[in-house]
Amino acid sequence: MNxxxxxxxxxxxxxxTYPGRGIVLGVTxxxxxxxxxxxxxxxxxxxxxxxxxQEPDGIRTEAHDPSLMKDPHxxxxxxxxxxxxxxxxxxxxxxxxxxEYLSRGESWEAALRTRQFEDDGPxxxxxxxxxxxxxGSYKMSILKSADPEGSACARYFYEYPGIPGVGHFLHTYIxxxxxxxxxxxGEPERIAMLDDMExxxxxxxxxLNPDNKISLFVRYTDRxxxxxxQTILNKHC
Numbered sequence: 671m672n673x674x675x676x677x678x679x680x681x682x683x684x685x686x687t688y689p690g691r692g693i694v695l696g697v698t699x700x701x702x703x704x705x706x707x708x709x710x711x712x713x714x715x716x717x718x719x720x721x722x723x724q725e726p727d728g729i730r731t732e733a734h735d736p737s738l739m740k741d742p743h744x745x746x747x748x749x750x751x752x753x754x755x756x757x758x759x760x761x762x763x764x765x766x767x768x769x770e771y772l773s774r775g776e777s778w779e780a781a782l783r784t785r786q787f788e789d790d791g792p793x794x795x796x797x798x799x800x801x802x803x804x805x806g807s808y809k810m811s812i813l814k815s816a817d818p819e820g821s822a823c824a825r826y827f828y829e830y831p832g833i834p835g836v837g838h839f840l841h842t843y844i845x846x847x848x849x850x851x852x853x854x855x856g857e858p859e860r861i862a863m864l865d866d867m868e869x870x871x872x873x874x875x876x877x878l879n880p881d882n883k884i885s886l887f888v889r890y891t892d893r894x895x896x897x898x899x900q901t902i903l904n905k906h907c
Contacts, residue, residue: 676836676862683877688713688846690854691761693800694874695808695830696837696863703890705837705863706802707874708749708759711882716740721904722885727752728765729887734906744788744795750887756808757889760799761842762788768799778809779827786823787815793851794820798840804896806832810840810858828858832893837863867899875903 683689694707710731712718719738722729728750733739747763753772758765764785771781778801788795796814809829816822830838838858843851864870867890875886889900 674860676860677839679839679861680873680877682839682859682861683874686845687879688843688851688882690795690842690851691798692839692841693759693761693798693810694837694839694861695759695800695802695810696861697806697832697834697893698863698865698890699835700865701806701834701893703865703867703892704802704804704806704808704832705867705870705888705890706750706757706759706800707870707886707888708761709874709878709886710749710761710884711878712884713882717745718884719906720745720884721906722749722887722902724902725751728758729902731885734904744790750889756801756803757891758799758801760797761795762797764797764799768801778811782811782813782825782827785813787813787820789820791820792818792849794853795851796842796853798842798854800840803832804891804893806893808832808838810838812840812854814853835863837861867901871901871903 691710696705720731721734730748748765751758751769758768768778768781794815796812799811802808811827816824839861840858871888886903891898
């Protein structure tokens with residue numbers, strides 16, 4: 671087994687109908703840009719009724735059709751926010767918790783120790799988070815239930831250097847399931863990155879399950895200047 675092998679993200683996504691929500695952080699092969707991506711998927715009408723909208727410091731989710739919104743709890747939040755030390759990417763309102771702690775000079779670990787998995791038993795969807803610095807290094811975390819009853823939270827933290835051509839993929843579920851969707855297990859998956867943002871965006875969007883995919887955000891940031899390009903794709907245009 672080669673623990674340093676970089677996986678093919680297209681194959682990982684195309685063979686999994688429901689990874690849920692996913693974060694990708696890494697550095698382009700030429701070493702010039704950091705890469706951050708976030709996608710959401712959904713199975714229910716309420717979950718699928720969403721779009722990504724751009725904000726001055728990131729993006730937010732919003733109901734595509736407000737008349738179909740039954741419960742904004744857990745599905746309306748800011749997935750991406752800029753902060754002084756980098757870019758925060760998460761699958762819930764812990765984005766704001768992390769931003770508040772970092773703004774006070776406290777650590778993201780301290781912020782995440784105040785949070786736990788989502789209260790959506792029996793799935794107990796894990797909270798996944800990423801923090802990317804402009805120079806290329808990044809952190810990832812997953813908070814998940816320690817047992818089937820949701821009685822305790824297990825917290826995992828990972829730190830990675832910015833290695834050209836290498837990224838990591840963290841998602842909420844191993845695969846689809848009924849009635850319980852199995853929670854992601856193990857370390858974030860080591861994957862190969864691309865220099866071309868459009869090609870990487872297409873790779874993600876085209877390999878997400880067409881029935882379950884909802885929205886995708888991708889940002890490439892110049893490691894020298896901090897200038898960035900980004901794109902948002904929504905199934906509901």
